[in-house]
Amino acid sequence: MYEKKIYIRKPTKEYSKQVFRLIKECENLDLNSEYLYLLQNTHFKESCSIAVCENRVVGFVSGYKLPNEPEILFIWQVAINEEFRGIGLANKLISNTLKRKLNSGITRIHTTVSPDNKSSIKMFTKLAKNLDTKIIAKKFFKKEDFINSHEEEVLYEIGPIKQKELK
Numbered sequence: 001m002y003e004k005k006i007y008i009r010k011p012t013k014e015y016s017k018q019v020f021r022l023i024k025e026c027e028n029l030d031l032n033s034e035y036l037y038l039l040q041n042t043h044f045k046e047s048c049s050i051a052v053c054e055n056r057v058v059g060f061v062s063g064y065k066l067p068n069e070p071e072i073l074f075i076w077q078v079a080i081n082e083e084f085r086g087i088g089l090a091n092k093l094i095s096n097t098l099k100r101k102l103n104s105g106i107t108r109i110h111t112t113v114s115p116d117n118k119s120s121i122k123m124f125t126k127l128a129k130n131l132d133t134k135i136i137a138k139k140f141f142k143k144e145d146f147i148n149s150h151e152e153e154v155l156y157e158i159g160p161i162k163q164k165e166l167k
Helices: 013-025 034-040 089-098 118-130
Strands: 007-009 049-053 056-066 069-080 108-113 134-141 153-159
Touching: 007 089, 013 034, 013 049, 013 056, 013 069, 049 089, 056 089, 069 089, 089 118, 108 118, 118 134, 118 153
Parallel strands: 069 108
Antiparallel strands: 007 049, 049 056, 056 069, 108 153, 134 153
């Protein structure tokens, strides 16, 4: 059992620099601009969550509702500090986001994962199991869709989600 107290909540602007550093530490994630993380922690705070331990960001999930399908939450990035991996923190962050009143209409989650990112695939499979729903993988972005060297991205669809059953 993990001893330190972890608080999960909506992000705020004040945590943006720490979120940027956390993403940078996670070598398998694409690092975006500091400005983007400021926007995620302000404009998109309802669809993102952070985990804070001893005033340090140790986990971050960024997402947004699809503009033309607001019942779908797209999870963009999941970052967990190495020391805090393996304790189910990613699933807790996503669940925290889903439980918010403004997200009560979400019935499905979409995300993309590179085929070699086995830990993310395992985490999203576990999330689907915890939500008592299915997960389907579909081809989405091919290698050729990217300008720079980047693996393909497989779309994972999780749902349907029954909001009343969220833990």
